[in-house]
Amino acid sequence: MTFVKGPVTVRTPASSANLGPGFDALGLALTLYDEITAEVLDEPGLEIEVSGEGARDVPRTSDHLVVTAMTATFDLLGERPPGLRLECANAIPHGRGLGSSAAAIVGGIVLARALVEGSDARLDDRAAFQLAVDLEGHPDNVAAAMFGGLTIAWIDGAAAEVQRLDTSVQVTAFVPSEAVSTEKARGLLPETVPHRDAAVNAGRAALLVAALTVAPERLIWATEDRIHQTYRADAMPESYKLLRQLRVEGIPTIISGAGPTVLSFARGVADRVPQGWSVLELDVDTEGARTL
Numbered sequence: 482m483t484f485v486k487g488p489v490t491v492r493t494p495a496s497s498a499n500l501g502p503g504f505d506a507l508g509l510a511l512t513l514y515d516e517i518t519a520e521v522l523d524e525p526g527l528e529i530e531v532s533g534e535g536a537r538d539v540p541r542t543s544d545h546l547v548v549t550a551m552t553a554t555f556d557l558l559g560e561r562p563p564g565l566r567l568e569c570a571n572a573i574p575h576g577r578g579l580g581s582s583a584a585a586i587v588g589g590i591v592l593a594r595a596l597v598e599g600s601d602a603r604l605d606d607r608a609a610f611q612l613a614v615d616l617e618g619h620p621d622n623v624a625a626a627m628f629g630g631l632t633i634a635w636i637d638g639a640a641a642e643v644q645r646l647d648t649s650v651q652v653t654a655f656v657p658s659e660a661v662s663t664e665k666a667r668g669l670l671p672e673t674v675p676h677r678d679a680a681v682n683a684g685r686a687a688l689l690v691a692a693l694t695v696a697p698e699r700l701i702w703a704t705e706d707r708i709h710q711t712y713r714a715d716a717m718p719e720s721y722k723l724l725r726q727l728r729v730e731g732i733p734t735i736i737s738g739a740g741p742t743v744l745s746f747a748r749g750v751a752d753r754v755p756q757g758w759s760v761l762e763l764d765v766d767t768e769g770a771r772t773l
């Protein structure tokens with residue numbers, strides 16, 4: 482196997498998952514990006530520089546999520562490089578529901594693939610997506626991070642599948658200062674939900690795909706959820722309060738991913754940002770992860 486020495490840079494978008502009713506299925510890629518640059522070293526060793534989001538927290542060892550994803554990719558392709566140098570410039574906040582872990586995983590996979598000569602044929606986008614899903618554990622964020630646009634992802638047996646669509650929706654993300662880990666937020670979900678709630682969600686998720694593509698006037702109905710947001714409210718009470726307020730005003734709003742970011746499918750609402758939070762006005766990324 483021949484390695485490209487590099488440096489090679491990959492840019493990966495943030496993403497919002499669930500979008501209200503589409504739990505673990507819908508994803509939307511957003512114009513906020515992490516950039517990772519890698520270089521293959523001739524001598525053994527791992528050098529990691531991190532700037533921006535998470536710089537004070539993430540490990541500089543083989544436990545770094547980008548490295549974990551790169552290592553899994555090299556192993557799938559058959560060989561690890563002798564040494565590696567990484568520079569991570571992070572703009573996606575961690576543990577806020579904007580797909581930082583999916584961006585790290587997808588970015589790592591695409592980067593490792595770019596560092597192995599001729600690997601595109603051996604690890605096409607579909608296989609790369611499957612690996613990302615296996616590492617992340619659910620497919621919604623990684624689908625959007627990998628392919629861009631609006632994605633509907635599902636798992637058939639162990640096989641991950643995705644349908645990508647275009648949408649021109651614009652969003653405003655209200656980002657609290659405190660993180661809530663996806664692991665914690667998933668732990669709050671019940672084993673089962675009432676049949677009537679599942680039925681409402683199925684209808685709203687179907688409507689949401691129409692609302693995001695051809696019928697934007699349906700967004701307020703289409704963004705209703707009954708199977709995860711309320712169950713997670715105790716872990717993010719301020720987010721839940723803002724969600725209720727904005728929806729009562731008729732602004733289509735959801736909890737982004739596992740929270741605690743609150744995301745409105747609207748512009749001109751940035752002044753609603755609570756004190757101490759940040760606000761991001763974003764468009765939809767259409768490309769997904771790509772080598773620069």
Ligand SMILES: Nc1ncnc2c1ncn2[C@@H]1O[C@H](COP(=O)(O)OP(=O)(O)OP(=O)(O)O)[C@@H](O)[C@H]1O
Pocket residue numbers: 496498515535539545546547569571574575576577578579580581582583584585622661662663664737738739740
């Ligand atoms: N760029 C990164 N580099 C290294 N580790 C990262 C990076 N991004 C995320 N992580 C790891 O993933 C954790 C956050 O993942 P988590 O799934 O809890 O939240 P999220 O992905 O930001 O939100 P969500 O999945 O709801 O969209 C961080 O605490 C860190 O351990």
Ligand SMILES: N[C@@H](CCO)C(=O)O
Pocket residue numbers: 498499504505506619621622663666667709738739
């Ligand atoms: N569908 C996932 C998205 C966060 O990774 C969840 O809500 O737990």
